[in-house]
Amino acid sequence: MNIALYILPELFLFFSISLLLMIGIFYKGKFKPIKFLTITSLFFTLALVANQPNEVIKIFSENYIIDNLSIVMKILTLLFCILVLFSSNEYIKINNIDKVEYFVITLSSVLGMLIMISSYDLILFYLGLELQSLCLYILASFKRNNERSTEAGLKYFILSALATGLLLYGCSLIYGFTGSTNFEIISNNLNDKNFGAIFGIVFIIIGLAFKISAAPFHMWTPDVYEGSPTSVTSFFAIVPKVAALTVFIRFMYVPFINVVEHWQTIVVFLSIASMILGAVAAIGQNNIKRLMAYSSIGHMGYALAGVATGTIEGIQSSIIYLIIYLVMNLGAFACIFMMRIENNYYENINDLSGLSKNQPLLSVSFLVIFFSLAGIPPLAGFFAKFYIFMSVIKVEMYALAIIGLLTTVISAFYYLRIIKIIYFDKAKKPFDQIYDWGLRASLIISTISILLYFIYPSILIDIIASIQIY
């Protein structure tokens, strides 16, 4: 009875997925209330998660953990899933992909993420990961009759399968050398001399780096972001990052905490490589979705810099970074959803040319969001970087901090380029100015919170301060 109570959110989500699936069988084609039902079930799950007790509980023979970290991350996943669904609503409708499957698959991937976030065991983690990834492959290729979309799905599937294979190999090595799949037992049995297990750690980090799209395992990201329908791209750029970062943190700080010095070098490398790649490779991009892909690689590099410090402040700064990143990306994709003329969506950044003349308010949102992505004060993006570098400099990793800040300058170039196209160039054909309220609301929420974050920056610190790693 007790156990069922603790996994009530997951159970509820599972049953609502099953219910929606059954409804979908009876209704061929479109079923109008599905959107409403999906969002309602996410809301209820969110409420159930938020009501979970504020203590550390391990269930299923200590293989499933409910603690502050998992609660915060689950709330973020669900909340941003709802916001993404709101903002992509119009796109889904116009592109005719608002079928029952779309929502059921989205919900299933969210369920997978919830399991990933709470997993405290290699096998449970793997199950959650696979549930999530399989759903994402299908989502990527959801526009079945579009060449790029199917290509994106296939590419994602093949590369991801390879990464998962490496991850599983790592898991089996860890199991073989430590004798357990439970995180805590692994942590107890792992020490510097256990070379086999350390070998396994490398494979696990590679697998995780792939999921979080950190360089040099980022190859899938630009193609998948570009090829997938934009609604799916915005989902990719926002929701799975939460779960991926959580398991990254959990792996590094629970089972592998005794061999910090071994994984630290690797994570620092991943972080620096992602920051540099994210900054340099995005300069030549003309497709805004591709550009956002490289930008997200860069941003994950900064988030990993916080993880690489090996301190609790580092984790907290990573989580703050993640939250601000999510808000910024929500806004950025809301802007991208607004690049529409008579039901045709545009993706080239030159289509934005002279937007400031036709749509001054939308341009201000672009301005705020992209300067914030570039990390210019006093916008929220600056604080995200500030917290990261606070924790990085505290442990005296000056090289990481300086490289990170220099890549900020390089990446500022391509964000500025978009601002330049919007504000300095000649006006083109104006975009449609009628949006549905979900899109409008998510853009306004994101812009206002980025713009006014500096007035009360303690708000995120207060949320994060309670997070400990068990």
Add this chain to the structure above:
Amino acid sequence: MNFPILSAIISIPAIGAIFILITQGSEKNIEKNSKYVAIFSSIVNFLLSLFLWFSFDKTISDFQFIENKIWINGFINFQLGIDGISILFIILTTFITPICIFSGISSIKHKIKEFLIAILVLETLMLGVFCSLDLVIFYLFFEGGLIPMFLIIGIWGGSRRVYSAFKFFLFTLLGSVLMLVAIISIYWITGSTDVIKLLNLTIPEKYQYLLWLAFFSSFAVKMPMWPVHTWLPDAHVEAPTTGSVILAAILLKMAGYGFIRFSLGLFPVASDYFTPFIFSLSVIAIIYTSLVALMQEDMKKLIAYSSVAHMGFVSIGIFSLTKQGMEGSIIQMLSHGLISAALFLCVGVLYDRMQSRAISSYSGLVNVMPKYSLVFMIFTLGALGLPGTSGFVGEFLILVGVFQKSIITAFFASFGVILGAAYMLWLYKRIIFGKILNSELKKLKDLNKTEFYILYLLAFLVLFFGFYPEPLLNTIDISIDNVIKNYQVDLNLFLSQRNN
């Protein structure tokens, strides 16, 4: 008494900008109303800052009007406060902004609403720089100013505006990120970024050199010092007149202010160690950029290079660390703020009429524009430091200060005065005197009312402070004494420790 006057001064322009942003209605109405809002809020702010100056106690050296609020729990407090040095920069800012707004309204033709928002937001950020007493808040305002300035250059600038805007943004950002590293390091070394606390404690010597260099990289780009000055001529040439005015009059002064407040105050040992380095860079800047200015064919570029030379005087004055030198630097910054602003406005007057900034397209203007020629002469003489103008007071005090510290530096820096006279007078001669060669020039109209009042007001101030700099010196006197005293005490402490 507890009225948060500094917060009010900082936020009034921002509130004005929000008002302009949300005004609705027909295009004509929006334009008219936003002009009124911008003029009103900037003038109110100027009056408020004058009130601040009068209620400022000039007899104590501590920071005044301190406001302190918890900002990031346990990390950083939002702390504002001013001393005799910052109050003058605040007044300079609130004085130049309405001038920019008036001149912008008459010369800017498109997107006037956005232009006014950008200027007002910029004013808020600039005032924040001079009021903040916490390193992180300072950085926030210091960097934030890049956004509106980038837009001002990029949207309303000349033909190569995109290149210049990017160059300006990336140069300054690159310089500043290192300062961010230094600020965070200071937090972890001392446990605080509160400037008042930091001024009273001493940072261990081994850290000081690197931290000083990190701050220097930011201020040197902003100042700008040779060899990282190259963004300035581009930015000035392409920026609209108002953009150039703000850039020359206020943005460059942030660096000088930063040197006095942070480099000297926080890292005395490093400042002492690096003084010869600053002197050499500044002397090169003074002589080299003066020679470059001689050969310019574009008026704005000439004035931009002369700005670099003048700021070179400022940096040697600051690092001479004598009372005369530092007071001279501050007067020089203020007077350069007035004179360079006025010179850019003068170029703007010609540019609005003829759409050309080339020196060769003008000649004999005295025949058609007598009022203009007179006021332009006052600023020319002010820029070259003729006694009786505020430029003289600054340069003279600086040279007096530097002579006490390093005769060679003073010797070479003095060439700057001569070269300054050369390029300014030559510029004046080519534009104003001689025969009118181009028939279009004959149709030129003299200053209109707005231009007349703005320029003659500036000319009056340049002459007034040239003859009677007492109100300025009086305000900064005790604060400068305090800076020098703190510096000497800290430095002696370190030297005695090292000798033991």
